[in-house]
Amino acid sequence: MILRPDLAIIADHVAPGARVLDIGCGDGALMAALRDRRGVDARGLELSAANVAAAVGRGLAVVQGDADTDLAGYPDASFDYAILSQTLQTTHQPHVVLDHLLRIGRRAFVSFPNFAHWRVRLSLLWGGRMPVTRLLPEQWFDTPNIHHLTVDDFRAFLAVRGVAVEGAWFLGSGRPRSAAAANLMAEHAVFLLQR
Amino acid sequence: MNHDRRFGLARQVALPGPLRLDGGALLSPVEIAYETYGTLAPDGGNAVLICHALTGDQHVASPHPRTGKPGWWTRLVGPGKPIDPARDFVICSNVLGSCMGSSGPALTNPATGRPYAMGFPVITIRDMVRAQGLLLDHLGVVTLKAVVGGSMGGMQALSWAATFPHRVRACVVIASTARHSAQNIAFHEVGRQSIMADPKWRGGDYYADQDPPAAGLAVARMAAHITYLSEAGLTEKFGRKLQARDAKGFGFDADFQVESYLRHQGLSFVDRFDANSYLYITRALDYFDLAEEHGGLLANAFRAGQARFCLVSFDTDWLYPTLESRHIVQALNAAGRPVSFVELSSPYGHDAFLLEAPEMNRVIHGFLEGGA
Numbered sequence: 001m002i003l004r005p006d007l008a009i010i011a012d013h014v015a016p017g018a019r020v021l022d023i024g025c026g027d028g029a030l031m032a033a034l035r036d037r038r039g040v041d042a043r044g045l046e047l048s049a050a051n052v053a054a055a056v057g058r059g060l061a062v063v064q065g066d067a068d069t070d071l072a073g074y075p076d077a078s079f080d081y082a083i084l085s086q087t088l089q090t091t092h093q094p095h096v097v098l099d100h101l102l103r104i105g106r107r108a109f110v111s112f113p114n115f116a117h118w119r120v121r122l123s124l125l126w127g128g129r130m131p132v133t134r135l136l137p138e139q140w141f142d143t144p145n146i147h148h149l150t151v152d153d154f155r156a157f158l159a160v161r162g163v164a165v166e167g168a169w170f171l172g173s174g175r176p177r178s179a180a181a182a183n184l185m186a187e188h189a190v191f192l193l194q195r
Numbered sequence: 196m197n198h199d200r201r202f203g204l205a206r207q208v209a210l211p212g213p214l215r216l217d218g219g220a221l222l223s224p225v226e227i228a229y230e231t232y233g234t235l236a237p238d239g240g241n242a243v244l245i246c247h248a249l250t251g252d253q254h255v256a257s258p259h260p261r262t263g264k265p266g267w268w269t270r271l272v273g274p275g276k277p278i279d280p281a282r283d284f285v286i287c288s289n290v291l292g293s294c295m296g297s298s299g300p301a302l303t304n305p306a307t308g309r310p311y312a313m314g315f316p317v318i319t320i321r322d323m324v325r326a327q328g329l330l331l332d333h334l335g336v337v338t339l340k341a342v343v344g345g346s347m348g349g350m351q352a353l354s355w356a357a358t359f360p361h362r363v364r365a366c367v368v369i370a371s372t373a374r375h376s377a378q379n380i381a382f383h384e385v386g387r388q389s390i391m392a393d394p395k396w397r398g399g400d401y402y403a404d405q406d407p408p409a410a411g412l413a414v415a416r417m418a419a420h421i422t423y424l425s426e427a428g429l430t431e432k433f434g435r436k437l438q439a440r441d442a443k444g445f446g447f448d449a450d451f452q453v454e455s456y457l458r459h460q461g462l463s464f465v466d467r468f469d470a471n472s473y474l475y476i477t478r479a480l481d482y483f484d485l486a487e488e489h490g491g492l493l494a495n496a497f498r499a500g501q502a503r504f505c506l507v508s509f510d511t512d513w514l515y516p517t518l519e520s521r522h523i524v525q526a527l528n529a530a531g532r533p534v535s536f537v538e539l540s541s542p543y544g545h546d547a548f549l550l551e552a553p554e555m556n557r558v559i560h561g562f563l564e565g566g567a
Contacts, residue, residue, distance in 0.1 A: 055535075056565070058561060060535070061534055063528075075528070
């Protein structure tokens, strides 16, 4: 099975045999890949009951819950990695969620769509409308993405909070983009963070 | 194996025990009525224990001998179902304290030759589980592929994982809780007082003249039955509709359909259930607090063993609401156990776990087979 590009990057960089908590795990695609390819002990948290049913149906340990409210119950340092893919921008309190991520996992992967990508900028600048793109396909009124952010926003946020970046990957139009050009050219960003 | 008299439908065994109960008493013999379906694999790895709810019985997938109704969980157990006798060796036993053939107040006390009645010792959920443990020893089952239960059955499943952590590989807990709340206890107390207020109860000593406290038991069942449904479900099914009349009767007959329905539920219940058993089992439920048995910390109940857990709750269940399942999930996370949990949507309240629930079946099937 082919993983979404940001998930493929994460899957390639999780240490074999690690303990992983995938927050917002969807139907468990990444968890299944980590389990099958790298012998990872993966657990998931997912909001949608249908997605939880699908993930449990493939033999994964997934708990229905909300990143905004249900992370507090996880013990400190109980996982090698906490993963938050394409979910940060949907949370009510991204900073609180990120603190939990770095408390629960010794490391954290965070991926998100970059709101400063040139297509998004053009759409707003020339069209004067909220951008609807391949990665941000919903209209303004029904989008789950309530906290849009850019690569540079996230970098500044990490700097202020003193979070170390162990790795960063940027993808635009299906290929890697340099860190320097990322804020303009990257559609997704993937960060590997450490407390 | 097929000719082994230990296996099959409508089995009953008197195990010598003695079983030391949580209340301190010794029970001997320990009589257990049970059924098995399917064949125990040579390596013993396919045994699945199904635990029944308060008024349930061992006839999980075979017709009830008194009512003739199909087994109570044929939606989950049977050919092509998540628990399939073609693959699994399924065991279901009548719990201790019940009235379908296992040791309980209605059974004869060998020491006196008369029914135990209120002389039966008060039991706990863990006592029920230990009795099931004795049955498994008798059947030659060392470890369970899974222990599965809804409501009180879910409490037994949790208690199994805590009491015999090395005998359980997977634990499925549906519409259940790790402890009875004040509200749960309160409703049960209404039921018990209703039975004991019936003059026919006579201190529980009513077996000799076949004249049980049916009115009290029926009222107990009516009160409890409301807790198994949801307000939305009752409104949808009955609303304020009148029963076989065009106008209110200005009397105290069952004017409303919902009254008639509850009366029917109460009356049909007394034909199949013993009032004293109802007292004993509701007591066992009220005493249930798994954290209390483990130093006040629920996570401690799950630290030993390798079991995986799957919990399911229903959004309209106000008897054991989703929050109770979430407490258990948190404790399992804290104990580092693999756990899956989903809250499913249903209009039917607590009873949803016994009804058609394709999502529940999908989750349980995936959980049982996916992690094998």
